[in-house]
Amino acid sequence: MLNRVRSAVAHLVSSGGAPPPRPKSPDLPNAPSPQTAAPPEAPRSPPATAGSGSAAPAKTVEARASFSRPTFLQLSPGGLRRADDHAGRAVQSPPDTGRRLPWSTGYAEVINAGKSRHNEDQACCEVVYVEGRRSVSGAPREPSQGQGLCFYYWGLFDGHAGGGAAEMASRLLHRHIREQLKDLSCWSSQKEVTHESLVVGAIENAFQFMDEQMARERRGHQVEGGCCALVVVYLLGKVYVANAGDSRAIIVRNGEIIPMSREFTPETERQRLQLLGFLKPELLGGEFTHLEFPRRIQPKELGQRMLYRDQNMTGWAYKKIELEDLRFPLVCGEGKKARVMATIGVTRGLGDHNLKVCSSTLPIKPFLSCFPEVRVYDLTQYEHCPDDVLVLGTDGLWDVTSDCEVAATVDRVLSAYEPNDPSRYTALAQALVLGARGTPRDRGWRLPNNKLGSGDDISVFVIPLGGPGSYS
Amino acid sequence: MLNRVRSAVAHLVSSGGAPPPRPKSPDLPNAPSPQTAAPPEAPRSPPATAGSGSAAPAKTVEARASFSRPTFLQLSPGGLRRADDHAGRAVQSPPDTGRRLPWSTGYAEVINAGKSRHNEDQACCEVVYVEGRRSVSGAPREPSQGQGLCFYYWGLFDGHAGGGAAEMASRLLHRHIREQLKDLSCWSSQKEVTHESLVVGAIENAFQFMDEQMARERRGHQVEGGCCALVVVYLLGKVYVANAGDSRAIIVRNGEIIPMSREFTPETERQRLQLLGFLKPELLGGEFTHLEFPRRIQPKELGQRMLYRDQNMTGWAYKKIELEDLRFPLVCGEGKKARVMATIGVTRGLGDHNLKVCSSTLPIKPFLSCFPEVRVYDLTQYEHCPDDVLVLGTDGLWDVTSDCEVAATVDRVLSAYEPNDPSRYTALAQALVLGARGTPRDRGWRLPNNKLGSGDDISVFVIPLGGPGSYS
Numbered sequence: 038m039l040n041r042v043r044s045a046v047a048h049l050v051s052s053g054g055a056p057p058p059r060p061k062s063p064d065l066p067n068a069p070s071p072q073t074a075a076p077p078e079a080p081r082s083p084p085a086t087a088g089s090g091s092a093a094p095a096k097t098v099e100a101r102a103s104f105s106r107p108t109f110l111q112l113s114p115g116g117l118r119r120a121d122d123h124a125g126r127a128v129q130s131p132p133d134t135g136r137r138l139p140w141s142t143g144y145a146e147v148i149n150a151g152k153s154r155h156n157e158d159q160a161c162c163e164v165v166y167v168e169g170r171r172s173v174s175g176a177p178r179e180p181s182q183g184q185g186l187c188f189y190y191w192g193l194f195d196g197h198a199g200g201g202a203a204e205m206a207s208r209l210l211h212r213h214i215r216e217q218l219k220d221l222s223c224w225s226s227q228k229e230v231t232h233e234s235l236v237v238g239a240i241e242n243a244f245q246f247m248d249e250q251m252a253r254e255r256r257g258h259q260v261e262g263g264c265c266a267l268v269v270v271y272l273l274g275k276v277y278v279a280n281a282g283d284s285r286a287i288i289v290r291n292g293e294i295i296p297m298s299r300e301f302t303p304e305t306e307r308q309r310l311q312l313l314g315f316l317k318p319e320l321l322g323g324e325f326t327h328l329e330f331p332r333r334i335q336p337k338e339l340g341q342r343m344l345y346r347d348q349n350m351t352g353w354a355y356k357k358i359e360l361e362d363l364r365f366p367l368v369c370g371e372g373k374k375a376r377v378m379a380t381i382g383v384t385r386g387l388g389d390h391n392l393k394v395c396s397s398t399l400p401i402k403p404f405l406s407c408f409p410e411v412r413v414y415d416l417t418q419y420e421h422c423p424d425d426v427l428v429l430g431t432d433g434l435w436d437v438t439s440d441c442e443v444a445a446t447v448d449r450v451l452s453a454y455e456p457n458d459p460s461r462y463t464a465l466a467q468a469l470v471l472g473a474r475g476t477p478r479d480r481g482w483r484l485p486n487n488k489l490g491s492g493d494d495i496s497v498f499v500i501p502l503g504g505p506g507s508y509s
Numbered sequence: 510m511l512n513r514v515r516s517a518v519a520h521l522v523s524s525g526g527a528p529p530p531r532p533k534s535p536d537l538p539n540a541p542s543p544q545t546a547a548p549p550e551a552p553r554s555p556p557a558t559a560g561s562g563s564a565a566p567a568k569t570v571e572a573r574a575s576f577s578r579p580t581f582l583q584l585s586p587g588g589l590r591r592a593d594d595h596a597g598r599a600v601q602s603p604p605d606t607g608r609r610l611p612w613s614t615g616y617a618e619v620i621n622a623g624k625s626r627h628n629e630d631q632a633c634c635e636v637v638y639v640e641g642r643r644s645v646s647g648a649p650r651e652p653s654q655g656q657g658l659c660f661y662y663w664g665l666f667d668g669h670a671g672g673g674a675a676e677m678a679s680r681l682l683h684r685h686i687r688e689q690l691k692d693l694s695c696w697s698s699q700k701e702v703t704h705e706s707l708v709v710g711a712i713e714n715a716f717q718f719m720d721e722q723m724a725r726e727r728r729g730h731q732v733e734g735g736c737c738a739l740v741v742v743y744l745l746g747k748v749y750v751a752n753a754g755d756s757r758a759i760i761v762r763n764g765e766i767i768p769m770s771r772e773f774t775p776e777t778e779r780q781r782l783q784l785l786g787f788l789k790p791e792l793l794g795g796e797f798t799h800l801e802f803p804r805r806i807q808p809k810e811l812g813q814r815m816l817y818r819d820q821n822m823t824g825w826a827y828k829k830i831e832l833e834d835l836r837f838p839l840v841c842g843e844g845k846k847a848r849v850m851a852t853i854g855v856t857r858g859l860g861d862h863n864l865k866v867c868s869s870t871l872p873i874k875p876f877l878s879c880f881p882e883v884r885v886y887d888l889t890q891y892e893h894c895p896d897d898v899l900v901l902g903t904d905g906l907w908d909v910t911s912d913c914e915v916a917a918t919v920d921r922v923l924s925a926y927e928p929n930d931p932s933r934y935t936a937l938a939q940a941l942v943l944g945a946r947g948t949p950r951d952r953g954w955r956l957p958n959n960k961l962g963s964g965d966d967i968s969v970f971v972i973p974l975g976g977p978g979s980y981s
Contacts, residue, residue, distance in 0.1 A: 220814075220827045230803055230816055230825050237824025238816075245821070316788045331702055342692075344702055349717070349880040352709025353702050355692045408821040 143462030157196035198262030202388030263389030421503025433495030615934030670734030674860030735861030893975025905967030
């Protein structure tokens with residue numbers, strides 16, 4: 038596997054794609070200058086009472102904004118305008134000509150149907166070189182000092198309340214991961230601490246440092262919103278999938294579906310949110326209750342018995358209604374309408390440091406976690422064929438497409454191409470995006486079954502796990 | 510399924526086994542009088558520095574103690590002495606003659622090899638009648654008001670630092686469950702809230718109320734210690750397995766193993782414990798750090814880089830050592846030696862309200878959770894044969910016996926009996942206990958492979974899931 042890495046690096050360098058600059062400190066002096074500041078919008082369609090920016094200040098911000106798409110799309114000014122067109126919703130992919138993405142990765146995206154001013158998804162795909170950490174006085178012996186290593190990196194970032202956080206993360210998160218992975222050179226086998234657990238820890242910490250950097254620099258970068266982050270790192274034979282938010286990754290292997298992430302929403306994280314509200318009631322500001330009820334309680338029901346769940350319970354039980362049970366519930370709503378503090382529908386991700394409860398000064402951020410769940414897949418444990426792929430998609434894909442439908446599309450599209458045709462993975466990504474977007478009909482974007490397609494931004498990576506086109 | 514329940518109840522009543530008394534309020538006025546107060550011992554073998562009771566006060570307590578075993582064992586005074594004999598370690602089961610346990614359940618137990626003065630495990634097996642809750646003024650309509658229902662109940666309680674908590678729980682926890690289940694009669698179908706989730710909630714709340722009762726009445730009952738609780742409720746076709754502690758339940762079905770619980774230890778609950786220490790640092794009293802390190806840090810390492818994990822991380826990363834990292838870690842040790850605050854090796858259960866960190870006034874209880882994890886198994890979804898069983902065991906069984914070894918013993922013992930022989934499940938429980946205890950040889954209790962057998966109390970229920978002997 039190391040040979041695959043080395044040859045890939047050699048290829049990358051020879052083809053002119055130099056490794057990204059290497060800052061000597063974790064302060065990332067190469068952070069890009071402010072680029073994007075879409076008008077602040079309420080994240081994940083909050084209720085109509087949400088105080089979204091009025092027209093005037095939105096315009097002010099708009100004047101400074103410069104819309105951008107991933108550089109690997111190599112968009113011309115005209116292409117950038119087409120990518121930004123809500124009416125046409127043209128699917129974008131890297132050009133057939135020129136350098137392919139590593140591993141012949143397929144990518145496609147489409148802008149939303151008017152939900153936000155710009156496409157708030159962002160993407161990144163890089164081969165990243167990690168220099169070994171220099172010796173620190175008094176630090177443990179560093180056997181491989183000076184030796185570096187490479188990792189492959191894919192990231193999808195689904196922004197909300199503006200595209201700034203997603204763009205910042207797409208430019209910087211892999212650099213934080215690189216910074217953390219420098220410590221791998223200090224590693225010598227210790228009880229409990231495996232090489233794999235160090236990579237997991239490096240990714241976890243990189244998410245945290247990325248989030249802290251957003252907090253520090255959000256004014257300079259005009260990062261008002263936040264973003265979900267779904268990241269894949271390939272290093273020394275293992276694929277690490279890190280997810281913070283409601284994007285999703287699955288492996289389709291020989292037709293079988295292997296989930297590589299789970300979604301973090303107010304419903305799936307109810308108990309974590311309730312525990313925090315219970316232990317730190319000051320975060321609820323006397324306006325919210327950490328308890329969950331099947332429906333909003335009316336003042337006239339005071340003293341009656343009502344079903345509830347607290348932070349410890351998965352089942353429901355009855356309690357007598359007290360005055361503070363009349364407060365608004367910390368977690369309410371179901372499915373895509375579930376919200377934390379009536380405000381946000383996703384509970385992990387980066388940014389959102391300024392996000393407040395509607396018409397209130399209560400901060401939402403303490404309830405959001407920037408930490409991803411990391412799952413590991415050992416590529417060496419299975420002989421992969423060219424049709425085995427890892428599919429990453431933002432919720433625009435998954436809102437209207439099941440895992441099984443994705444697996445069926447994988448089979449249908451890939452079988453129409455020669456196994457060694459490197460363009461098949463881009464064709465697959467396009468088919469997935471088109472299948473989720475649908476076609477304009479009956480005053481909306483509709484799927485073949487006449488249901489509504491996704492009106493959200495949709496972004497998809499298709500990463501081949503055993504294709505002969507990898508590294509070509 | 511309801512017919513099975515009704516006929517079983519009819520049988521129970523006709524055979525003289527009246528349902529337990531039904532207190533009209535949840536205050537359980539029928540709580541037993543003080544019975545047991547073994548000398549206080551450090552729970553789950555804490556380090557030698559633990560301040561266990563000195564000889565004098567232990568004797569004082571001892572004078573008041575009255576050792577007891579489950580009533581269904583029907584032990585004579587001589588039998589009780591044999592059950593209390595650490596040297597002989599005779600395996601105890603209900604007598605072949607007389608009334609069998611419901612469902613022809615098998616049970617066996619053996620005392621420890623000297624680890625504590627008495628057997629600190631307790632067990633309970635009951636058929637419990639639940640009266641519908643009376644109408645409350647202003648409460649919702651109660652369609653089935655006045656109608657009752659029955660549930661089957663099995664409980665294993667593994668005490669530590671004395672047998673008082675285990676004994677109290679074995680006498681009262683099913684009454685709390687009964688009290689909670691009265692609310693089932695108020696249930697009418699609501700979104701999200703299924704019948705099953707109400708039973709789960711009832712069991713969860715019953716554990717909490719049991720724990721609160723122990724806190725209130727611990728002086729009167731001389732309940733100094735705590736206990737793990739593993740409980741099974743069968744109601745209307747479904748088996749609910751609730752576990753708080755390090756006991757374990759598995760189903761062996763057609764040779765296949767289905768785990769029905771997981772263990773709660775400082776290792777498996779590390780992140781929950783660390784989160785609590787992080788959010789409520791006052792609970793650590795300036796003596797402990799919520800961070801985990803691979804080893805204890807030396808003062809001379811201040812300022813150096815060291816691997817660590819916090820409450821958000823599953824992987825390891827490096828940090829610079831600061832002064833407060835020199836504190837004792839909240840969670841330390843591995844496997845059976847893992848401890849919370851260097852004191853206790855199990856993180857869920859009932860009681861332990863007086864437990865303090867060794868040589869300190871810091872309470873342990875805030876880190877222990879009384880809430881069980883409840884798993885549900887639908888008996889009607891599968892055609893069970895007489896060899897399909899649910900096995901419950903305290904850690905005395907599982908410390909030296911794997912799930913696979915238990916499944917092999919199930920196969921070996923049950924195949925030696927006729928399928929309709931109701932004594933086969935007791936024989937199986939005995940075989941499992943004997944297999945974990947071993948035989949006295951080479952100055953110890955040893956297994957056939959010459960490894961040490963379990964020196965702990967060992968208790969096992971074998972519940973047949975499809976035997977013809979059920980309810981006989």
